[in-house]
Amino acid sequence: MKNDELFGLLQVLYPDVSSTVAETGEIQWQVPTGIFLEVARTLKDDPRFAFDSLMCLSGLDLSKYPTAVKGEFVGELLACVYHLHSFEHGHEVCVSVTVPKDETASIPSVEPIWLVAGYFEREILDLYGIAFPGNHDPRRLMMPEDWIGHPLRKDYQYPSNYSTWELKREGQNFTSGPYA
Amino acid sequence: MIEPNGSGSTLPGPTGPQVLFASVDEFLNWGRTNSLWFLQFATACCGIELMQTGCSRFDTDHLGMLPRSSPRAADVMIVAGTITHKMASRVRTLWEQMAEPRWVISMGSCANAGGPFSKYSYSVLNGIDKLIPVDVYVPGCPPRPEALIDGTEALKERIRKYQMFGIRDTEAIVIE
Numbered sequence: 613m614k615n616d617e618l619f620g621l622l623q624v625l626y627p628d629v630s631s632t633v634a635e636t637g638e639i640q641w642q643v644p645t646g647i648f649l650e651v652a653r654t655l656k657d658d659p660r661f662a663f664d665s666l667m668c669l670s671g672l673d674l675s676k677y678p679t680a681v682k683g684e685f686v687g688e689l690l691a692c693v694y695h696l697h698s699f700e701h702g703h704e705v706c707v708s709v710t711v712p713k714d715e716t717a718s719i720p721s722v723e724p725i726w727l728v729a730g731y732f733e734r735e736i737l738d739l740y741g742i743a744f745p746g747n748h749d750p751r752r753l754m755m756p757e758d759w760i761g762h763p764l765r766k767d768y769q770y771p772s773n774y775s776t777w778e779l780k781r782e783g784q785n786f787t788s789g790p791y792a
Numbered sequence: 793m794i795e796p797n798g799s800g801s802t803l804p805g806p807t808g809p810q811v812l813f814a815s816v817d818e819f820l821n822w823g824r825t826n827s828l829w830f831l832q833f834a835t836a837c838c839g840i841e842l843m844q845t846g847c848s849r850f851d852t853d854h855l856g857m858l859p860r861s862s863p864r865a866a867d868v869m870i871v872a873g874t875i876t877h878k879m880a881s882r883v884r885t886l887w888e889q890m891a892e893p894r895w896v897i898s899m900g901s902c903a904n905a906g907g908p909f910s911k912y913s914y915s916v917l918n919g920i921d922k923l924i925p926v927d928v929y930v931p932g933c934p935p936r937p938e939a940l941i942d943g944t945e946a947l948k949e950r951i952r953k954y955q956m957f958g959i960r961d962t963e964a965i966v967i968e
Contacts, residue, residue, distance in 0.1 A: 754876070754878065755877065755878060755914075755915060756877050756878045756881075759877070763914035763915070770914065774877055775877075775880070777917070777922040777923070778922075779918075
């Protein structure tokens with residue numbers, strides 16, 4: 613089924629869902645955080661959608677795109693982008709969920725729906741600081757448990773030391789390096 | 793009074809245990825150099841070269857080097873690969889579990905100084921010498937098996953100078 617036909621089907625059920633075109637030309641469905649779990653359940657279980665595979669789950673820091681939602685300034689945002697694929701029908705979609713960028717950012721976990729999401733969510737929790745209530749193992753994945761901060765946020769300050777050793781070197785401050 | 797001999801090549805004067813245990817040291821070091829069992833500890837692509845060194849073409853078995861899976865049975869720890877901050881505490885624990893006399897070979901650029909990740913990575917430790925004392929640095933990305941065998945030969949020279957009560961060289965050797 614075509615993307616716009618699928619979107620029409622979903623909008624009958626959930627009028628709050630909107631469809632936007634990203635900078636890359638990819639069509640993204642914007643889903644509000646409040647109904648996201650419900651929408652995800654429908655996308656998995658409804659036989660017309662039957663998205664049985666979560667291909668990719670990415671985190672994004674949208675600090676450089678502060679007008680990401682419907683052309684209105686809503687402050688700095690973090691986002692999770694879900695790429696879904698249906699083996700049954702062969703179609704795929706891209707679903708995006710945005711949350712305000714602060715220490716309490718959270719999106720419901722889809723681990724009960726797609727089991728593979730567990731590790732992706734732990735990685736995003738580690739690197740972007742988005743909490744996923746419902747994940748059965750909400751620990752950091754890559755950094756040590758007692759690490760402070762989330763390294764892939766744009767405003768992250770690299771610490772000067774960790775445990776017993778120094779970390780700071782010339783060029784290691786992400787606010788002034790080539791990756792700022 | 794027993795002081796660690798940090799100076800290296802020259803033995804101190806005829807005082808203390810050096811003379812008393814000289815023949816015993818020589819005999820024990822003969823055994824140590826010819827049965828240098830190493831801890832299997834490969835965290836990245838240097839581990840592939842470590843396996844290659846152990847396989848039939850280079851064959852560390854004929855040098856008396858056997859891979860051991862337990863740190864308690866190993867003499868030398870070959871740190872082959874990138875060490876992240878999360879892995880760092882595990883490296884330290886494994887090193888502490890090894891029995892004296894224990895030796896450390898740092899294999900490859902990542903273990904030596906962080907390698908390609910040293911400047912802008914948020915997760916990689918810039919050199920294992922922040923955690924554990926290193927005896928031999930083997931540079932390369934990754935080093936060839938010949939370079940690693942060269943490193944073990946340099947380590948054997950150091951082990952031949954090891955003396956009773958933990959008197960040993962502490963200055964690191966850099967293979968060029």
